Amino acid sequence: MLAAILGAATHDCFDIMERVWRFRHRQFVERLGWEACRRADGREIDQFDGEEAIHLPLLVASDVVGYSRLLPTLKPHLLSDVYPHLMDGTDWPRGERIFEWTRCIAEVSDQTIAGVPISHILMTGVMEYCLVSGIEMLLVETHSKLVNLLMTTGWEVMPLAAPSVLEGSLILPITARPSMAGLLKHHELYGITGSVLDLELAPGNPFGPSPLSRLAFADEPHGTHQYSRMAGE
Structure with a gap:
């Protein structure tokens, strides 16, 4: 399921992070053609992968099948x-609980987790992680297609500027706010029936020493659905 690894703890999760770096290289360099990020060692790492970054790899068994990074x-x-x-x-929002959402990608695959496509699990997991950790807002620079996806799946989206052309594509800077209503909408739309976070693989809270706790909704009925724990299935 979705792990959460703070940049300062990457040395404690060496094996997972090695798979993350190689997954990122396969997806962004070999699949999407980001030649400026190509490295001879097959590991995609940039200047923002420091101690303050939050890595969110989606794991199936020992394989990384999706990934997001928060800065x-x-x-x-x-x-x-x-x-x-x-x-x-113009300026953009900054704050202790405002992060930038980057490097979000799932592998192209028919693979599912509990019958749900991995891309849906990844997007749901990012929102759930924000709510669990206390992140209040995300900055995103992205394509209009993803902006529409965020809006229709429960994120509270606000454009920050007009679209700009970047490497031949229109890119729009936005803010996206998570909410419990948005998370439940993800569950309804995607047929998810529980938490998608594996908190055993979430060593650290970005805002303090206390361990992260699973949201109560994962054990409580909502309408006709019983959201039992999915993580670890």
């Missing part, structure tokens, strides 16, 4: 250091 906006991130021109001179 704190009070530290250097893509919008601040690489793509500030997308804002056309």
Whole structure:
């Protein structure tokens, strides 16, 4: 299921992170053609993969099948250091509980988890992780197709600037807010019946020493659905 690894703890999760770096290289370099990120060792790592990053790999057995990364906006991130021109001179939200959502991808596969496509599990897991950890808002620089997907699956989306052309594609900077209503909408739309987080593989809270706790809804009935625990199935 979806793990959560703080950048400062990557040395404690060496085996998983090695699979993450190689998964990212396969997906972004070999599949999507990001030649600037190609490395001879087959590991896609950039300057933002430091101690403040949050890695969210989606695991099936020992295989990484999806991935997202969250970056704190009070530290250097893509919008601040690489793509500030997308804002056309205007500012963007920053704060302790505002993160940038980057490197989100699932492998192209017919594989499912409990009958749910892995891409749906990944998107649901990101929202659930935000709610569990206390992240209040995400910045995203993305294509209009993903903006529409976020809006129709329960994220509270707000454009930050007009679309810009980046490497031949229209890119829109937005904010996306998670909510319990949004998470339940994910569950309804995708047929998910429980938590998609594996908190045993979430060593650390980005905002303090307390371990993360699973949301209560995972054990409580909602309408006609019983959301029993899925993580670990």
